[in-house]
Amino acid sequence: MAGVGRPVASGNVTTTVTTRKAERLMNLVICLLVTRGYVSKDRIRKVVDGYRDQTLDAFEKMFERDKEELREIGIPIEVGSHEALFDDEPGYRIRRGAFELPEITLEPDEAAVVGLAARVWQHAGLARQTTDALVKLRAAGVAVDRDALSMVEPRLAASEPAFEPLCDAVVTRTPVRFGYRRPGRDPAERILEPWGVLSWRGRWYVIGRDRGRDAPRMFRLSRVTTTVRKAGRGGSYRVPEGTDLRALARTLLPPPAAGTAVVRVRTGAGNALRRRATGERADSEGWDRLHVPLAHVDELAEEVVSYGADVVAVDPPELREAVVARLRRLVRLGDGAPA
Amino acid sequence: MSDRARDQVRRMLALVPYLQDQGGVPVEQVARDFGVDRQTIVNDLNVLWFCGLPEAVTGDMIDVDMDALEVEGVVRLDNADYLRRPLRLTAREALALIVALRTLRETVDPGAADAVDRALAKLESAAGDGAAAADSVEVLSAAPVDPAVRAAVRDALTDGRRVHLRYLVPSRDETTERDVDPMRLLSAEGHSYLEGWCHRADDVRLFRLDRVVDVTVLDVAAALPERARPRDLSAGLFQPGEDDLEAVLDLAPPARWVSEHYPVDSTEEAADGHLLVRMRVGDPAWLRRLVLRGSGSVTVVEPGDLATEVREVARMALAGYPSG
Numbered sequence: 001m002a003g004v005g006r007p008v009a010s011g012n013v014t015t016t017v018t019t020r021k022a023e024r025l026m027n028l029v030i031c032l033l034v035t036r037g038y039v040s041k042d043r044i045r046k047v048v049d050g051y052r053d054q055t056l057d058a059f060e061k062m063f064e065r066d067k068e069e070l071r072e073i074g075i076p077i078e079v080g081s082h083e084a085l086f087d088d089e090p091g092y093r094i095r096r097g098a099f100e101l102p103e104i105t106l107e108p109d110e111a112a113v114v115g116l117a118a119r120v121w122q123h124a125g126l127a128r129q130t131t132d133a134l135v136k137l138r139a140a141g142v143a144v145d146r147d148a149l150s151m152v153e154p155r156l157a158a159s160e161p162a163f164e165p166l167c168d169a170v171v172t173r174t175p176v177r178f179g180y181r182r183p184g185r186d187p188a189e190r191i192l193e194p195w196g197v198l199s200w201r202g203r204w205y206v207i208g209r210d211r212g213r214d215a216p217r218m219f220r221l222s223r224v225t226t227t228v229r230k231a232g233r234g235g236s237y238r239v240p241e242g243t244d245l246r247a248l249a250r251t252l253l254p255p256p257a258a259g260t261a262v263v264r265v266r267t268g269a270g271n272a273l274r275r276r277a278t279g280e281r282a283d284s285e286g287w288d289r290l291h292v293p294l295a296h297v298d299e300l301a302e303e304v305v306s307y308g309a310d311v312v313a314v315d316p317p318e319l320r321e322a323v324v325a326r327l328r329r330l331v332r333l334g335d336g337a338p339a
Numbered sequence: 340m341s342d343r344a345r346d347q348v349r350r351m352l353a354l355v356p357y358l359q360d361q362g363g364v365p366v367e368q369v370a371r372d373f374g375v376d377r378q379t380i381v382n383d384l385n386v387l388w389f390c391g392l393p394e395a396v397t398g399d400m401i402d403v404d405m406d407a408l409e410v411e412g413v414v415r416l417d418n419a420d421y422l423r424r425p426l427r428l429t430a431r432e433a434l435a436l437i438v439a440l441r442t443l444r445e446t447v448d449p450g451a452a453d454a455v456d457r458a459l460a461k462l463e464s465a466a467g468d469g470a471a472a473a474d475s476v477e478v479l480s481a482a483p484v485d486p487a488v489r490a491a492v493r494d495a496l497t498d499g500r501r502v503h504l505r506y507l508v509p510s511r512d513e514t515t516e517r518d519v520d521p522m523r524l525l526s527a528e529g530h531s532y533l534e535g536w537c538h539r540a541d542d543v544r545l546f547r548l549d550r551v552v553d554v555t556v557l558d559v560a561a562a563l564p565e566r567a568r569p570r571d572l573s574a575g576l577f578q579p580g581e582d583d584l585e586a587v588l589d590l591a592p593p594a595r596w597v598s599e600h601y602p603v604d605s606t607e608e609a610a611d612g613h614l615l616v617r618m619r620v621g622d623p624a625w626l627r628r629l630v631l632r633g634s635g636s637v638t639v640v641e642p643g644d645l646a647t648e649v650r651e652v653a654r655m656a657l658a659g660y661p662s663g
Contacts, residue, residue: 326634
C-alpha cells in the first residue's frame with residue numbers, strides 16, 4: 001500500500017487493531033465472492049491484505065477465527081474442492097446466490113408498514129435485529145420510511161430473560177433444560193425440545209415436547225426460574241410434521257367457559273361481572289341477581305371474593321363452598337392461625 | 340474489540356450497495372438511515388478505501404470520494420460492482436422483522452392489514468430459510484375488543500373529535516363516565532389502549548379498549564391542552580406517581596405471579612417459597628381487592644391498617660353465607 005496515504009476526512013484516523021481487522025475481513029469476503037470456484041488457503045494468504053505478513057502458524061489461526069466471525073454474521077462460506085485444484089487441499093467460496101438478498105420491491109404502503117415494524121420490539125436485542133434487517137432492505141433500494149405516521153403503535157415487550165435463549169433453541173432445534181415453577185409448587189427441572197415460542201395476552205410461552213412427560217407442554221417464560229441451558233446438540237430433534245402452534249396452544253390453554261353460575265350483586269357493584277352476565281334481574285332490595293359464564297370454579301371464586309361483601313355466590317354449591325373457604329382463610333389470617 | 344470489527348463489516352456490506360449509483364448522499368442522512376453517528380460512517384469509509392479486489396492496484400480499490408465528504412459533507416462511492424446487493428437476512432433478523440409485522444397485523448386497521456399481508460409475503464419469500472425460523476414464533480391476538488369501539492375511537496382520532504366513554508375501572512369496581520380528547524391508539528403487553536386527555540381526571544390517561552363499555556363520538560372538536568403529552572412508555576405502562584402508597588406484601592407461592600404482573604420496586608426471597616415485595620400503589624382499593632383475591636396467599640405487611648381492613652371486609656362478606 002506504499003504511496004497511498006490513508007485519507008483523513010475529519011480528525012485523525014488511528015489505525016487500530018479493529019480497523020485492520022475490519023479491512024481484512026472485508027477483503028476476504030470480496031476475494032471469496034468474486035473468484036469463480038474455490039480458493040485455496042494458500043492463495044488466500046497471498047492475495048488478501050493482512051494475511052501476507054503473518055507467519056504460517058499465525059495466519060492459520062487468524063483465518064480460522066475470521067471465517068467463524070463471518071459465518072456468525074450470516075455469510076455463507078462453503079468449503080470444498082474441485083478437480084481444478086491440483087492437490088487435495090480444500091478451498092473456500094461464497095456463492096453469490098446464497099450471499100445476496102434476493103430482489104425485493106415494496107409498494108409505498110408496504111414500505112410504510114415495514115418501517116413501523118422497527119418500533120414494535122421493546123426488547124433491545126430484537127429491536128436491533130429488526131433495525132439491521134431494515135438497513136439491509138434500504139441498501140437493496142427499498143425506501144423504508146422510518147418516520148411513517150401511524151395511529152397504532154403495537155409493542156412487544158419480551159423482557160423475560162428466557163426469551164432470547166429459547167428463541168435461539170427453537171431456531172437451532174437444540175434441547176434445553178431449565179427450572180420451572182408452577183403456581184403453588186416447588187420449582188422443578190424440565191427438559192424440553194422446544195418447537196415454538198408464542199405470545200398470548202401479552203405473556204410469552206414456549207411450547208415443545210417435555211422429555212420427562214413425553215408429551216407436548218406449554219411453559220410461561222416468566223416462571224422459568226433458572227438460566228436456560230443446552231441439553232443436547234443442535235438439530236437433534238424434529239418438530240412433528242404438521243405442528244400448528246396456534247392450534248396446539250389453544251388445546252394447552254385454559255378451556256372456555258362451559259357452565260353458568262348465579263351470583264347476587266349489590267346495586268352499582270360487581271361492574272366487571274355485570275358486563276359479561278348473560279342474565280340480570282332485580283333480587284331483594286338493593287341487590288341484583290346475575291347469571292355469569294363459569295369456566296373454573298376457583299377462578300370465579302377468587303373474583304367473587306375480591307368484591308368483598310358486595311357479591312355473594314349462590315350457585316353452584318362448589319362455588320359457594322370455594323368462596324366461603326377463601327373468606328374463612330382471610331378472617332383467620334389475622335388471628336395468628338396458619339392460613 | 341472483535342465484536343466491533345464484526346459490526347463494522349456487517350454495516351459496510353450494506354453501506355456499499357446502499358451508496359452505489361446514488362450520486363452523492365449527505366453523510367448525515369447515511370448516518371440516520373444506518374442508525375449510527377456521523378463519525379461511525381466516516382470511519383467505515385476510511386476502511387472501505389482500503390478494500391477492493393484481491394491483489395488490487397490502486398485503481399481496483401473501492402472508490403470513495405474523500406474530497407466530497409470533507410468539502411460538501413456528501414458521500415460518493417463507486418467501483419464496487421461486485422457488491423451491488425446487501426447480504427441476505429439472517430434467521431434472527433428475519434424472525435424479528437416478520438414477528439414484528441405479524442404483531443402489527445393484529446392491531447392495524449383492516450385497510451392497512453392488506454399492506455401488511457403483501458409486505459409479509461414479499462419478505463418471507465426474500466428471507467428464504469430465515470423465514471422458516473419466524474414460523475416458530477407466534478403472536479396470538481390480545482384480549483378481544485368490540486370492533487365498534489375500535490372503529491369509533493379510530494374515527495374520533497382521524498377527525499379530531501372528543502369522545503364520551505363509559506369505562507370500567509375494575510380496581511374500584513366502578514363504571515365511570517368521562518369525556519376524552521384522543522391522542523393515540525397503542526397496543527402494549529397484549530392489550531390495545533387509547534391514550535387521551537381525560538377531562539374528568541384533568542390529565543393524560545390510558546384506557547384499555549376492552550374495558551370501554553360504550554363510546555360516543557361527540558360533535559365537539561378535541562382540544563388538547565399544551566401539557567397533554569404522550570407518556571413515555573419505554574419504562575413500562577404503569578409508572579408510579581408521587582403520592583402513591585408504599586406497600587410491602589408477603590406472597591405465598593400461589594401468588595408469586597403478582598411480582599411478574601405488576602411493577603415492583605424490590606423483591607426478596609423468604610422462607611417456604613414466599614416472596615416479599617415492595618411496591619407503590621396508586622389506589623388502595625386496588626390493593627384491597629388484590630389481597631381479597633389472593634384469599635390468604637397475599638398478606639399485607641405494610642400498611643398495617645389495610646390488613647385489618649381486609650379482615651373486616653372478609654368477616655362482613657362471610658355474613659352473607661348464614662348456613663356456612
